[in-house]
Amino acid sequence: MRRSRAILTVLTAAAVTAGGFLTLTQAANAATTLGSAAAAKSRYFGTAVAAYKLTDSVYTGLLDTQFTMVTPENEMKWDATEPSQNTFSYTSADTIVARAKANGQRVRGHALAWHSQQPSWVASLSGTALRSAMVNHITNVATHYKGQLYAWDVVNEAFSDNGDGSRRSSNLQATGNDWIEVAFQTARAADPSAKLCYNDYNTDGVNAKSTAVYTMVKDFLARGVPIDCVGFQSHFNSASPLPSDYQANLQRFADLGVEVQITELDIAGSGTAQADSYSKVVAACLAVSKCTGISVWGIRDSDSWRASDTPLLFDASGNPKEAYNAVITAFGGTTTTSSPTTSSSPTTGTGACTATVANNSWTGGFVTTVTVKAGATAITSWKVALTLPTGSAVTSTWSATASGSSGALTFTNASYNGSLAAGASTSFGFQGTGTAFSGTPTCTVS
Template sequence: MRWTRKTRGAVARHRRRTGALALATVLAIGVPAAPGWSAVAGLDDAARLTGRSFGTALQSARLGDPTYVGLVEREFGSVTPENELTLDALQPVRGRFTFDAGDRAVDWARARGTQVRGRTLLWHAGQPGWLAGLAGSALREAMLEHVTRVVEHYRGEVHSWDVVSEAFVDGTGARRASNFQRTGDDWIEAAFRAARAADPGARLCYNDYHTDDLRHAKTQAVLAMVADLRARGVPIDCVGLESHFGPHTPVPEDYRATLEAFTALGVEVQITELDVEGSGDVQAADYARVVSACLAVQRCTGITVWGVRDVDSWRPGGTPLLFDRAGAPKPAYHAVLAVLTAGVPPDPTPAPCPGPGPSRGSRGTGARPR
């Protein structure tokens, strides 16, 4: 069938009618089949039919593992190098940039037409010792130089950057008393402006955890910051929600409302580090709730699970991912696929995923400075 704007509108209306039923089915029986979708190769293929991407954290050290590589290639159309692009990895010595590991991850992804998210330019953690010894104007200069050099290096190759991560504390929602914060309240604004100057085509995001519940002070503080930045013309394009869930941090009832609150400010939302501790139908239902909420919000443009198999997770004891340690799909995987495909007719020509980055099967034209 021809995948036209009219067709996409009809699909969207049908999805709204059937999505609630599909989710109810997922919650009731955990692992429904997705009839008519045998041609869908993986999660990202299904997500792109909704205009979204579906990605994973990438560990370049595991690229020699054929099971790991096979899952990434089949299921995910976007990757976030897990630690290869952090400040301590890229500039362990001041002024000496070590791009080798980052380049391997980015080149591997782009050779396969896979989008790359960049994590993270400025973060209170993951800092080399030399940076911790700076203060004031010297720290501000080094901070912005790092942003500029890294974003310029990957210009045209990274479609979204987490420019700043985790600048607020839980509870009160106050600014974290980091070394960056001590250079002045405008440090976040300065970082976003430097990133935009270095790559005008990249999507620039603020990223944080425990911002999933609209009622929490931290969520409200980030909303207020984004509103202020947008009102003053600061180039912020999206907000990333890390969304780490489990028995002690359940998916909030107002999760969709949180996504809607951010998009109402004129930014996209991306679910950037999703995982859910648990197993079986309970875990499957939580994953389904999150994915369903994203599909219900037009400007929720991408979902990234924080790892491939349970054994690859940063908290492997909680078995929080979509594939078990052997690489077999879990009930959560089938629940996510069911929600992604609910209400979409089989075998349409995929609609393009929004955003400036290269889609799966294509490559950008940006040349990396050397």
């Protein structure tokens, strides 16, 4: 995942207030959810999934009922799966894959070769050594998931944004102009059944960058280089809106014989304008027979890498937005969403709280999720104290405010998750370098 405005390599926020869970009526007519409405048109509707959020009941409730395809957000990238050279780690990615299979959902792998989110050891390699490391990485990871995935983003974001259609300058590009085709050939050898995709951003309309990708795909097909699909990230905002030739651009790729997939859709905005743009994306996909599906990049607005733009189909509490209904309607489905079930918000609360941690660790780094739970009495605010091991440091925090970055830290609730009914819980998290905290934090009502 690379963005046209900025590189974002941290995991994003997922805030849930107590009692904000969405109730979705599953009527006899199957086309009442995003996934079922898309399936009625022989398409999938997917989302990016973060393993550390799978303890969040609102998040998993929407994931289980609304989506038929999942894409691991960060868990299959090079830094996560091969933190040390030739030492592979699949725990978090395996969790997502196993959960998807148990729920009857398919999985898009993301991503085998990318210039970003590489493990630190890769920086010391170049030339033949780097090319060999890339081939070894793709072979091992694709073999590990052989037969389990619908598709792989084999190569991600290899073209520049300078307007001349050139390749991006990167360490992988420096190994030779054939690195992309070698990546695809390696992936095909490792997993013959997975669809192999090239994925990029700012390629949604006909422009120099998308034309360069088109030319590459056409060349690969002519020479027998295996490629089955092209992914269009489709991150839209006021500075980069849905282009008028979006459908035409999808169609020209489809005319080459490859599938087209909308892989990371999010549209900044709200209300009718946002809903209208989402409808147009669905309509474009339906108009192109080889457009096999749409995935949004996150579930709720608070799960988005650009949460302040409120770009997704559910608000931070898990309530469906106008755009949600517009998507289902565009697929020809029926919107039968009931009002959210909410518990009364406490007006006062000075009871006790507890905190527990769950870690996703790798060599040199970690992501920690902290669950805060109210005791027998409602609370209106909380603080969690813990001490990181020597040498460890927090690099980003979500759904709380940290007092510092190392040593003894205090995390204070955000404005939206301080009030908890008796027995209710919420979560916050942080990413860091070094070794994760492994004890029991202290929770106090502030």
